Amino acid sequence: MEQLHVFGTITELRLRGADPDAAQAALAEVSAQLNQRHREWHAWEPSDVTRINAAFAAGQAVEAPESVVALVERAKPLSEATEGLFDPAVGGLVAAWGFHTSTFPIQSPAPTADQLRAWREQRPRITGVRVDGHRLSADNPRTQLDFGAMAEGVASEMVLATLRRHGVRDALVNMGGDVTALVGDGGRPWRVELRDPFGGRLGGVELRDGEALFSTGNYNRFRQSQAGARLGHILDPRTAQPARGAASVVVLHPDPVLADVAASALFVAGPSGFERLARRLRLGCAMMLTDENELLVTTAMAARATLLRDPVPLGPPLDLGEGCAGR
Numbered sequence: 001m002e003q004l005h006v007f008g009t010i011t012e013l014r015l016r017g018a019d020p021d022a023a024q025a026a027l028a029e030v031s032a033q034l035n036q037r038h039r040e041w042h043a044w045e046p047s048d049v050t051r052i053n054a055a056f057a058a059g060q061a062v063e064a065p066e067s068v069v070a071l072v073e074r075a076k077p078l079s080e081a082t083e084g085l086f087d088p089a090v091g092g093l094v095a096a097w098g099f100h101t102s103t104f105p106i107q108s109p110a111p112t113a114d115q116l117r118a119w120r121e122q123r124p125r126i127t128g129v130r131v132d133g134h135r136l137s138a139d140n141p142r143t144q145l146d147f148g149a150m151a152e153g154v155a156s157e158m159v160l161a162t163l164r165r166h167g168v169r170d171a172l173v174n175m176g177g178d179v180t181a182l183v184g185d186g187g188r189p190w191r192v193e194l195r196d197p198f199g200g201r202l203g204g205v206e207l208r209d210g211e212a213l214f215s216t217g218n219y220n221r222f223r224q225s226q227a228g229a230r231l232g233h234i235l236d237p238r239t240a241q242p243a244r245g246a247a248s249v250v251v252l253h254p255d256p257v258l259a260d261v262a263a264s265a266l267f268v269a270g271p272s273g274f275e276r277l278a279r280r281l282r283l284g285c286a287m288m289l290t291d292e293n294e295l296l297v298t299t300a301m302a303a304r305a306t307l308l309r310d311p312v313p314l315g316p317p318l319d320l321g322e323g324c325a326g327r
Contacts, residue, residue, distance in 0.1 A: 001013065001014050002027045002030075002031075004030075004031055004034055004035075006034045006035060006037070006038040006155075006175075007037075007038060007041070007042070007148075007151055007152065007155070007175070007176070009175065009176030010176060011034060011173070011174065011175045011176070012172075012173075012174040013027060013030065013159070013171060013172070013173055013174075014171060014172040014174075015027075015163075015168055015170065015171045016170040016171070016187070017169075017170050017184070017187075018167070018168045018169075018170065018171070019167065022166045022167045022168060023166075023168060025166055026162060026163050026165075026166035026167075026168050029162050029166070030159050030162050030163070033158060033159070033162060034155060034159070036067075037067060037151070037155055037158075040065050040067050040068055041067070041068065041071070041147055041151050043091055043094070043100060043145070043146040043147070043148060044095070044100035044101070048064060048065050048068055049068060049145050049146075049147070052064055052068065052136060052145060053091060053143075053144045053145055056136075056137075056138040056141060056143045056144065056145075057141055057142075057144070058141075059141050060137075061132070061135050061136065061137035062135065062136055062137070063134055063135055064134055064135065064136045065134075066134065068136070068145075069131055069134060069136065070154075071088070071147050071150065071151075071154065072126065072129050072131055072136065072145075073131060074150070074154070074257065075087075075088050075126050075147070075150060076126055076127055076129075078150070078257075078258070078261045079125070079126050079127065080127070081280065081281060082261065082262075082265040082277065082280075082281070083277075083280075084125065084237055084238075085236070085237070085238075085264075085265040085268040085269055085273075085277070086149055086150075086261045086264055086265040086268075087125055087126050087237050088126050088145055088146055088147045088148075088149065088150065089124040089125050089126040089128070089129065089138075089140075089143045089144070089145065090124070090144070090146065090235060090237050091144030091145050091146030092119070092124070092142055092143075092144035093119055093235055093237070093240055094144075094146050094148070094233075094235060095144065096111040096115060096116075096119070097110065097111060097223070097231075097233075097235065097242070098110070098223060099221060099223075099233045099235075100146075104220070104221055104222060104223075105222060105223055105224060106222075106223035110223070110225075111240075116240040116241070117240075119142070119240045120238075120239070120240050122140065122142055123142075123237060123240075124138065124140040124142045124143035124144070125140070125143075126145075128140050128143060129143060129145075149234075149260065149261060149264040149265075150257060150260050150261050151260075152175045152176065152178050152214075152256075152260055153178070153212070153214065153256040153257035153258070153259060153260025153261065154256075154257055154260075155175065156173055156175055156178065156180040156212060156256040156260075157180075157256050157257060159173050159180070160173065160180055160182060160210070160256075163182060164182070168182065169182055169183075169184035169185075169187070170182055170183060170184045170187050172190045172192075172207070177195065177215060178212070178213070178214045178215065178256075178259075178260065179192050179207065179212070179213045179214075180207075180210075180211070180212040180213075180256050181207035181208065181209065181210070181211055181212075182209055182210065183207070183208055183209035184209075187209075189206035189207055189208050190206065190207045191204055191205075191206055191207075192204060192205050192206075192207055192213055194215070194250060194305065194307075195215065195217070195219065195248070196248075196289075196309075197217045197218060197219045197247035197248040197289055198247070198293065201308060202248075202289070202307060202308060202309070203305055203306045203307035203308045203309075204305070204306050205252060205304055205305050205306070206304070207252075210254050211252060211253070211254055211324065212252070212253055212254070212255070212256035212259040212260075213250065213251075213252050213259070214250070214251050214253075214256065214259040214260045214262075214263045215248060215249060215250040215251070215263055216234055216248065216249055216263045216264050216267050217232065217246075217247055217248030217249070217267075218230050218231070218232030218233075218234075218246075218247055218248070218291070219247070219248065221233035223242075232267075234264055234267045234268060235268075236268045237268075243267050243268045243270065244270065244291075245270030245271050245272070245290060245291060246266070246267045246270055246271065246288050246289070246290055246291065247289045247290060247291045247293075248267075248288070248289045249263045249264075249266045249267045249286070249287070249288045249289075250263065250286070250287045250288075250301070250305075251263045251266070251283060251285065251286050251287075252285035252286075252301060252304060252324045253283065253284075253285065253324050253325065254324065254325055255325075258281065262277075262278075262281050262283055262286070265277060265281075266278065266286060266288060267288075271288065271290050271294070271296060271314060274286075274288050274296045275296075275318055278298065278318065278320055279320060281326075282320070282321075282325070282326035283298065283320060283324075283326050284298060284300040284301075284320050284321040284322070284323050284324040284325055284326040285298055285300045285301040285304055285323075285324035286298050286301055286320075287301045287302075287305065289311055290314065292312075293311050293312055294311060294312045294313070294314040295311035295312065295313050295314060296314050296315070296318070297317050297318070298317060298318045298319070298320045299317040299318065299319045299320070299322075300320065300321060300322055300323060300324055301317075301324075302317045304324070
């Protein structure tokens with residue numbers, strides 16, 4: 001097993017049956033790639049993204065590395081598909097809530113009602129970021145990029161491609177709890193645990209070749225309200241407040257980028273918006289546990305996940321297709 005510290009979390013790589021020389025070469029390249037992306041994408045430590053955000057705040061166009069340009073271009077259609085529930089232009093709001101930190105729980109004051117109202121009235125959007133070759137500019141000086149809701153998906157996609165290129169066919173990549181898998185011909189699936197937002201282990205899922213299991217919840221990165229409620233790091237751009245209603249969301253999909261984005265967007269959508277957004281994104285395998293311990297799940301996800309306890313069903317499973325890619 002190899003461990004790397006990138007994007008403020010631990011990345012673990014487990015390989016099975018790989019040629020030792022090929023495995024060593026693959027791990028060295030993956031390490032270099034992830035460290036490079038860390039220097040380019042980090043939302044608050046000095047990086048290309050923080051340099052770009054400073055230029056946006058000054059109303060200036062700025063040169064950007066190819067990887068950041070690619071993130072912007074991939075983010076735009078995903079933001080539109082989620083009706084803006086996923087939007088990496090909200091970095092300023094994330095900072096205002098104190099979530100640009102690796103130390104939790106947060107002790108700094110929450111933004112005031114006036115600050116949040118001003119942000120809502122002048123809300124920046126990723127669709128307002130213009131790409132001109134390798135130069136980026138924003139139509140709103142409040143635009144601050146934060147790719148936290150898609151960076152691990154894009155990085156996981158890159159890691160799998162690198163492993164395959166080196167002939168590694170059986171591997172598990174765990175980026176802070178978000179997992180992607182390679183399973184060779186005739187190989188056994190990888191067993192992955194599901195975290196229970198109320199403590200302990202909720203259950204498990206077996207991952208097949210090329211599948212990604214991404215989750216988000218209010219159990220790790222959070223702050224406390226004055227009343228003692230736990231406020232998670234996933235923010236609702238419509239209200240400028242931490243998203244309410246969900247305790248955790250899990251998405252299983254062959255596209256790690258979509259799985260990453262969808263998990264965050266479903267968390268923002270909450271229980272009332274779960275079915276509509278899951279259908280809109282054509283997700284076959286998705287699950288939400290609400291903060292009232294109620295369960296929303298698709299039929300394909302229910303067939304794949306083994307739960308160790310029985311949350312209260314919030315209606316019957318949703319038939320969104322037999323496979324995790326949906327229909």
